[in-house]
Amino acid sequence: MFEAVFAQDFLLKVLDSKNKEIGSLKVLELRGSRYILLEDVLKVFGGTTKSEPQFKRITLSLNDKKTIFTLDSPKIRVDSQEFSLTNPTIQISGKSAVSADFLTNILFVIIDRKVSIDWEEGKLKLGSEINNRNSEPIQNTSLQYDLSGFRIIIDPGHGGYDIGSKSKDGLLEKDLNLDIALRMKDIFSEKGGVEVYLTREEDKYMTPEDRISFANDLRGDVFLSIHFNWSPSQDTKGFNIFVNNDKARISLDLNSGFEPNEALSNEGLIAKSNILTKEIKDRLLNIIPTGGKCKYAPLAIMDGLFMPGVLLEVLYLSSPDDLNILSNPDFIDSLSLALCDSILSFGTKIKQQ
Numbered sequence: 001m002f003e004a005v006f007a008q009d010f011l012l013k014v015l016d017s018k019n020k021e022i023g024s025l026k027v028l029e030l031r032g033s034r035y036i037l038l039e040d041v042l043k044v045f046g047g048t049t050k051s052e053p054q055f056k057r058i059t060l061s062l063n064d065k066k067t068i069f070t071l072d073s074p075k076i077r078v079d080s081q082e083f084s085l086t087n088p089t090i091q092i093s094g095k096s097a098v099s100a101d102f103l104t105n106i107l108f109v110i111i112d113r114k115v116s117i118d119w120e121e122g123k124l125k126l127g128s129e130i131n132n133r134n135s136e137p138i139q140n141t142s143l144q145y146d147l148s149g150f151r152i153i154i155d156p157g158h159g160g161y162d163i164g165s166k167s168k169d170g171l172l173e174k175d176l177n178l179d180i181a182l183r184m185k186d187i188f189s190e191k192g193g194v195e196v197y198l199t200r201e202e203d204k205y206m207t208p209e210d211r212i213s214f215a216n217d218l219r220g221d222v223f224l225s226i227h228f229n230w231s232p233s234q235d236t237k238g239f240n241i242f243v244n245n246d247k248a249r250i251s252l253d254l255n256s257g258f259e260p261n262e263a264l265s266n267e268g269l270i271a272k273s274n275i276l277t278k279e280i281k282d283r284l285l286n287i288i289p290t291g292g293k294c295k296y297a298p299l300a301i302m303d304g305l306f307m308p309g310v311l312l313e314v315l316y317l318s319s320p321d322d323l324n325i326l327s328n329p330d331f332i333d334s335l336s337l338a339l340c341d342s343i344l345s346f347g348t349k350i351k352q353q
């Protein structure tokens with residue numbers, strides 16, 4: 001049982017697609033984690049709950065879907081889909097409290113509407129209805145993947161004296177990259193089957209060649225290099241996903257907005273890397289409001305890689321807007337989950353080919 005001491009509780013206003021306020025959710029901060037009360041979800045979105053204390057189980061019936069919460073567990077089931085939240089569902093002063101990432105990761109699956117949250121403004125905005133109810137959830141944290149033996153190589157960029165880029169407040173790229181990679185490893189470890197290797201698990205320098213031969217020696221199935229960006233212009237912002245392509249040396253401007261250039265996608269590795277790019281892009285657009293781009297570039301640091309792979313520049317450490325996103329305590333978790341999902345979904349698609 002947790003004591004109910006909330007230093008920074010606040011209200012999240014819920015707005016419909018026409019910006020009309022339709023209610024509010026109390027956000028409780030407890031030991032650095034955010035929770036919302038299930039009773040508030042009922043007040044705003046309707047539905048009914050059934051409690052089965054003997055199984056520590058609460059079932060929410062809403063929008064023809066059954067959502068099952070288990071006390072002291074981060075797992076949540078929506079009909080046949082299972083999800084995992086950052087924090088377990090708990091009781092606070094006799095009320096059921098759910099990890100706040102429920103709002104970003106699961107609510108849209110239940111109500112079939114897009115959900116976007118501005119934590120700074122304290123607003124949750126509902127989009128119009130998602131038409132295709134069978135459409136793939138954008139951020140499904142645990143589909144039934146069968147990926148036994150699928151080998152994932154995660155490469156946290158930089159390390160040691162090579163700090164990478166740096167924000168004006170002293171955030172170091174090398175630390176952020178490693179933080180995300182380690183969280184991804186944790187998330188993957190809860191999913192049986194896949195094998196995960198990090199090129200570095202500590203703050204040490206590695207040459208690009210070391211990283212590539214590490215991945216090649218392991219015969220990885222997929223490679224993700226994690227970086228953060230920097231620009232002299234404070235207005236440059238958002239994520240960038242790079243696919244290594246030597247031909248981009250000849251034609252430099254191959255940035256075709258969000259979609260990787262189809263003309264170059266015939267070759268096996270690039271085609272597969274494009275699939276991975278799309279998986280990541282679709283999910284990041286959901287959690288990075290400053291948007292992003294997919295690009296081809298000759299990436300010396302990925303030369304010689306024998307597996308599909310991309311280099312992700314998550315955000316610009318030089319952009320006030322991007323730093324604002326990064327200041328959200330849930331961001332790194334949401335990002336890590338989104339990247340794990342992208343890779344699992346990619347693996348499933350590759351296996352089906």
Ligand SMILES: [Zn+2]
Nearest residue numbers: 157164227228
């Ligand atoms: Zn970097």
